[in-house]
Amino acid sequence: MRIGTISDLHIDRPSDYTETEYAETLASLAEDQHLDVLLIAGDISNDYRKSYQFVQEMKRRINKEVLFIPGNHDYWNVDEKTTHEIHEFFMQQPECLMGHPYIINDEWAIVGNSGWYDYTFASSEYTTERLERRRFKGATWQDKVHVDWGMSDIEVSHKAALMAENDLQKVEDKKIILVTHVVTDPSFRVPMPHRIFNYFNAFIGTSDFQPLFQKYNIRYSLMGHVHFRGETEKDGIEFACVSLGYFREWRTKNIYREMSHALNVIEIS
Ligand SMILES: [Fe+2]
Structure with a gap:
């Protein structure tokens, strides 16, 4: 059983490739890698309808x-939808992992949850009140404009972790591949000191999953959101950041090569 994970495709951002070419290339890669399961860890596009169409495609x-x-x-x-309505839309889709872990076999399961950022990855020089403004040196964190959960980000992060724990409990007898969108380990934040990311790291990851790593048999933690790629191992858990990222950020301009580099493949026997 081969499980491939990739995130942050951002198919609707400026690129030399069309959205169809993103789908074609990812499909060729999935075939070449003999994947049995393809996991997409968020940020397909800026439009939930397009994102879900991509999953179906x-x-x-x-x-x-x-x-x-x-x-x-x-x-x-x-489309005048609220954040909660979009969340409900995603929760109703059978391919969405949140609320229903995917059982691989008697030994392994996949648990997925977007997670949310809780400001703990920022430099301690900023107060929560300062970070809640989500604006720094003339730049606004765009979720402030486009997302409204009706509660603070810190609360959203807590709720997401509670929802994830509820799913972890359903498969607590198994070894677990955890997939989140936001970063679960500070080693993937933008290195500090940094002129702007001392501030903007607030919106990169969460510490709310830390207790879950202690409590459940999580062997892999896969994530995206931050647009670099990498792997690290800590206390027997493999952490990997699997973002494709924006076209302008790619090292090469070859979509197949970039997707191959971003994709993480786990083989379960
Ligand atoms: Fe993101």
Whole structure:
């Protein structure tokens, strides 16, 4: 059983490639890698309808299991829908991992939850009140404009972790692959000191999953959101950041090569 995870496709951002070429390329890669399951860890696009259409298109193209969790960009308000309505839309989709873990076999399961950022990855020089403004040196964190949960980000993060724990309990007898959108480990924040990310790291990750790593048999924690790629191991858990990121950020301009580099493959026997 081969499970491939990728995130932050951002198919609707400026790129030399069309949205169809994103789907075609990811499908070829899934085939070349002999994937049985394709996981998309959020930020497919800035429009929930387009994001979900992409999931369905991938299913049609590869004819394998395709699962996803939304990222913050997938929650952006469009079509006069509120954030909660978009969340409800995603929760109703059978491919959405939140609320229903995917059982691989007697030994392994996949738990997915977008998670949310809780400001703990910022430099301690900023107060919560300062971070809640989500504006620094003339730049506004765009979720402030496009997402409205009706509560603080810190509360959203707590709620997301509670929802994740509820799913972890359903498979607590198994080894777990945890997929989130936001970063679960501070090693993936933007290195500090940094002129602007001392501030903007607030919106990169959460500490709310830390107790869950102690409590459940999580072997892998896969994530996106921050647009760099990497892996690290801590206390027997493999952490990997699997973002494709924006076209302008790619090292090469070859979409297949970039997707291959971003994709993380786990083989379960
Ligand atoms: Fe994101």
